[in-house]
Amino acid sequence: MTLIKTCNCPQCPAFRRFCEGCPKPCAYSQCDGRCDQCPVRCGRRDDLDQWLALLDGRSARLTTSLALDMPLRPQPQFRLTGYFPQLLNGLEVPAALQRAPDVAVGIAKVLTPRGQVSRRARPYEFGPYDLRAQWGLSEVSRLVCVGNYLDDYLERLWAAQLQGNVWMKVRALGFEFATSLNFSIYLDDPRMEQLINVKRTWLTVQRMQATTAREAVAAKPPFPKGDLRSVGLRSSLIPIPHLQWATILDLQRQLNYAQEQGFHTQTMNLQLIKRQGWDTVAAGIPIIREKAPDLRLFITGVAGLKRMTELAEAFPSASFTNTTAHYLAQRHIRLQRDGTRLIKEPVEGHPDLILAENVRLYQEFVAGLNGHGQTGPRSDTAEEETWQAALHEVTNSLQSRFGFELDAAYDAFDLLASDEAVLGAFQTWLRTGEIERDFRGSYPACGVPRFASPLWGRDAEPTLRKSPKGIPLPWRWPSAESVPHPTLGELLDEGADPVAAFLYLGHMARQVNEEIEVQVGRAGY
Numbered sequence: 001m002t003l004i005k006t007c008n009c010p011q012c013p014a015f016r017r018f019c020e021g022c023p024k025p026c027a028y029s030q031c032d033g034r035c036d037q038c039p040v041r042c043g044r045r046d047d048l049d050q051w052l053a054l055l056d057g058r059s060a061r062l063t064t065s066l067a068l069d070m071p072l073r074p075q076p077q078f079r080l081t082g083y084f085p086q087l088l089n090g091l092e093v094p095a096a097l098q099r100a101p102d103v104a105v106g107i108a109k110v111l112t113p114r115g116q117v118s119r120r121a122r123p124y125e126f127g128p129y130d131l132r133a134q135w136g137l138s139e140v141s142r143l144v145c146v147g148n149y150l151d152d153y154l155e156r157l158w159a160a161q162l163q164g165n166v167w168m169k170v171r172a173l174g175f176e177f178a179t180s181l182n183f184s185i186y187l188d189d190p191r192m193e194q195l196i197n198v199k200r201t202w203l204t205v206q207r208m209q210a211t212t213a214r215e216a217v218a219a220k221p222p223f224p225k226g227d228l229r230s231v232g233l234r235s236s237l238i239p240i241p242h243l244q245w246a247t248i249l250d251l252q253r254q255l256n257y258a259q260e261q262g263f264h265t266q267t268m269n270l271q272l273i274k275r276q277g278w279d280t281v282a283a284g285i286p287i288i289r290e291k292a293p294d295l296r297l298f299i300t301g302v303a304g305l306k307r308m309t310e311l312a313e314a315f316p317s318a319s320f321t322n323t324t325a326h327y328l329a330q331r332h333i334r335l336q337r338d339g340t341r342l343i344k345e346p347v348e349g350h351p352d353l354i355l356a357e358n359v360r361l362y363q364e365f366v367a368g369l370n371g372h373g374q375t376g377p378r379s380d381t382a383e384e385e386t387w388q389a390a391l392h393e394v395t396n397s398l399q400s401r402f403g404f405e406l407d408a409a410y411d412a413f414d415l416l417a418s419d420e421a422v423l424g425a426f427q428t429w430l431r432t433g434e435i436e437r438d439f440r441g442s443y444p445a446c447g448v449p450r451f452a453s454p455l456w457g458r459d460a461e462p463t464l465r466k467s468p469k470g471i472p473l474p475w476r477w478p479s480a481e482s483v484p485h486p487t488l489g490e491l492l493d494e495g496a497d498p499v500a501a502f503l504y505l506g507h508m509a510r511q512v513n514e515e516i517e518v519q520v521g522r523a524g525y
Helices: 048-056 131-135 151-161 166-172 191-212 248-261 275-291 305-314 324-330 351-371 381-402 406-416 420-432 478-482 488-493 498-519
Strands: 102-106 142-146 177-179 238-240 265-269 296-300 319-321 333-338 341-346
Touching: 151 166, 151 191, 166 191, 191 238, 191 248, 238 265, 248 275, 275 305, 305 351, 324 333, 324 351, 333 351, 381 406, 381 420, 406 420, 406 498, 420 498, 488 498
Parallel strands: 102 142, 142 177, 177 238, 265 296, 296 319
Antiparallel strands: 333 341
């Protein structure tokens, strides 16, 4: 390979470590050297060391600043829908997407460039601090924040995330997933700019994990004075890193790093990909299939059915999202198809209902590609919908009736859900105000529990249940006897309010679950 002399590649510390060199001139190869007026980072900048020192706060050395060596937590297991829409605004007809398992929203609709919650996500001042309620989205839909937008916006948001906890704001709005910030990698940019943007993509993932993982210390018995609203649980935004590259080495480095860190799903943004850009993507597809055959891709920005077909053939487990379905619906255009040719049909009707038709076309098409099979990510849809409905009911009640912040409400729900019977009894109390004073959860020291759960019915016969690891459990465990089990009545008599009493039973159930894990040898102790 012939290198460009003006780039001075052999003297660059990144050469042959992160970069193969510059085979052709970049758009800035003939610059006049006025670095103080140039927004692009290249190897010839006078202030490059200073900029690199701000990149990750560790070192101004190229070999340290550009290395993919940040420790990350493994990605939890999940699977996204085959196709789901990226919305441009909230729905006026909530029923249009009532059954959508997943819904995407662009980050510019969620956060301002300064990292504050956008009025698009919270359009009126005293409304619920919940994007689902504001946008008319179903409580069973999982929300995905897509970090693709204009470079100027992303640069300002990058600076804001270094100074404040912007990702907790995203989590507090109800998002389960967020892609990393998608800094552009233009093929005619200097290699240094490309390498820096690859690193910043993964630094965003690290930042998400560091600022949205919260774990409060659970209170210990005897029951403390006051309530247990401080009893918390890990509540994290799940990051989906962007996979983008200018050279094969860029791609190989990221695939190796993702596997080492335990990431099974990554995002690939193909919006605005032209011929030259698609050639680079096409060259990387065989590398991905060889180096990471089990990698699942979340592909954004693809509208054409022919391109979707090519990608689904290469990656049968891929998921797709785009704004096309909503953009056309807003203009009263319904999509039809003839094979892989999209037909745009002007129609009369509410845009939200047209959106539902356009989404259905994409979902059915993707589901039929290469035996993709399912239009939703779960086989236990009914159970999941019931669980999501309970989540929505409990968290909303805790906020509106008892003054919980949204993230504290989510933590409290997870604590109650440690025992399904406790969660069910709490829901019954929310709806009717009735409290069964003898209730103590599913793990009494003796006797058989009674259910007060709307999921199974009152006084239902007990059945075999499972621990959080899926281990079948009998109703009576010797380990449960080592954990105190006060009744609701006893807790109320000690001065606890009902919410705190239910949370305490959830806390006790979690302790029992941990004892069970130890007893069956699955806790890793």
